[in-house]
Amino acid sequence: MIRLESVGLHYGTASRPGPLVLEDISFSLPAGGFRWLQGPSGAGKSSLMRLLHLELRPSGGQLVVLDNDINVLSRHDLPALRRRIGMVFQDFRLLQHLNAFDNIALPLRLAKAPEKLIAEDVGEMLRWVELTKKASHFPPELSGGEQQRIAIARAVVGRPRLLLADEPTGNLDDTQALRQMRLLGELNRLGTTVVVATHNDSLVERFPNPSLRLEDGRLVQNG
Numbered sequence: 145m146i147r148l149e150s151v152g153l154h155y156g157t158a159s160r161p162g163p164l165v166l167e168d169i170s171f172s173l174p175a176g177g178f179r180w181l182q183g184p185s186g187a188g189k190s191s192l193m194r195l196l197h198l199e200l201r202p203s204g205g206q207l208v209v210l211d212n213d214i215n216v217l218s219r220h221d222l223p224a225l226r227r228r229i230g231m232v233f234q235d236f237r238l239l240q241h242l243n244a245f246d247n248i249a250l251p252l253r254l255a256k257a258p259e260k261l262i263a264e265d266v267g268e269m270l271r272w273v274e275l276t277k278k279a280s281h282f283p284p285e286l287s288g289g290e291q292q293r294i295a296i297a298r299a300v301v302g303r304p305r306l307l308l309a310d311e312p313t314g315n316l317d318d319t320q321a322l323r324q325m326r327l328l329g330e331l332n333r334l335g336t337t338v339v340v341a342t343h344n345d346s347l348v349e350r351f352p353n354p355s356l357r358l359e360d361g362r363l364v365q366n367g
């Protein structure tokens with residue numbers, strides 16, 4: 145379902161490329177798998193997440209996501225493919241003009257789900273992240289941890305085939321971090337492939353799963 149073959153990435157343009165931030169990355173991840181993505185700050189975790197989320201194209205190598213080879217995928221097919229991927233951004237990226245309920249509802253509205261189903265599913269997510277009382281609050285009225293939990297709910301609500309979570313517990317206390325990891329674990333048990341980038345080694349110990357480890361743009365551990 146995910147396969148990288150000698151993938152490289154640099155920011156900048158083809159004529160003015162920046163330095164390589166990912167170099168010679170090769171690994172595969174079967175459908176329904178779970179991987180931690182670890183490594184020091186600046187190692188390239190978020191950059192790898194952006195490739196898997198199809199925000200960026202590799203500068204070289206082969207990238208297959210949800211069984212689609214990105215090098216041959218047409219621009220036309222990209223939005224539909226991305227709608228099957230849930231992403232928790234390191235910086236949340238909630239829409240500031242939408243309240244918590246409507247932020248979570250976004251993927252369901254894009255998929256044209258009926259409003260009755262949206263109300264049920266978003267309600268269930270709000271209960272899980274313990275923010276039912278904040279449903280009508282806008283992001284600037286929420287704490288960092290509350291915004292992070294809304295971002296998790298939004299990524300999960302559409303039951304994506306692939307869930308990418310970039311430091312999803314960075315702003316949460318231990319109790320909330322464990323609760324949200326259980327949610328991602330549950331999604332994984334239901335068949336979603338999950339990749340979670342984290343600095344939190346104790347969280348990794350609590351949820352033992354294979355790790356991908358990046359150092360300075362290179363994969364130094366796979367499994």
Ligand SMILES: Nc1ncnc2c1ncn2[C@@H]1O[C@H](COP(=O)(O)OP(=O)(O)OP(=O)(O)O)[C@@H](O)[C@H]1O
Pocket residue numbers: 155156162165183184185186187188189190191192234
């Ligand atoms: N938009 C960008 N333009 C140019 N360079 C970038 C850009 N984004 C990231 N980089 C560089 O790419 C490298 C990897 O950054 P990345 O954000 O992927 O690291 P990270 O492992 O996610 O770090 P952290 O743990 O701090 O989130 C860094 O050297 C960073 O400066």
Ligand SMILES: [Mg+2]
Pocket residue numbers: 189190191234310
């Ligand atoms: Mg990062």
